[in-house]
Amino acid sequence: NAGVTQTPKFRILKIGQSMTLQCAQDMNHNYMYWYRQDPGMGLKLIYYSVGAGITDKGEVPNGYNVSRSTTEDFPLRLELAAPSQTSVYFCASSTEFYNEQFFGPGTRLTVL
């Protein structure tokens, strides 16, 4: 099992550009999450999904969009990138909400 995979590992964007961060898991987990981690801080939830076709906002959803067409994939879309979106983005999955979350390796995004 690959677990949770994320691509790309690093990306530099110019202000106003858009991109999609890819996330996939092969553990058949229903729950998937996107977090951002700013330097020296804990994680903040951007969006989550409780199953294919169902997504919902977390604590900091502005400037992002998600979709969940399959159980395996949960891409995060950044529209009109802003410097405030410079962060490390983690994708995670779990069997149930109260169970352990498995994390991907993260994507380090810089917006200049």
Added chain:
Amino acid sequence: AQKVTQAQTEISVVEKEDVTLDCVYETRDTTYYLFWYKQPPSGELVFLIRRNSFDEQNEISGRYSWNFQKSTSSFNFTITASQVVDSAVYFCALPEKRDSNYQLIWGAGTKLIIKP
């Protein structure tokens, strides 16, 4: 709202010392879970433990132990005989479910530096 406080921003100890990382939480729920995760310098997030509020027994796993006290809303983490490989940022987290909305509330983390 739920809240997790890790008041220790950074702790530095010499190898082989014992060290305790504090976690204080606030919750309206009578039943809840608490988590500890480790983030080593390489950046990945590693699950350490999940504790159910029903179970107040201390948990021990090798050099790691956790002390859960509902009376003080604390879930502290102790490393005995610390090693350089324990250097990492450690996060405490508390799941929150309100109606159909889910959140995992994270503390700000404690950076642990173990000096050789």
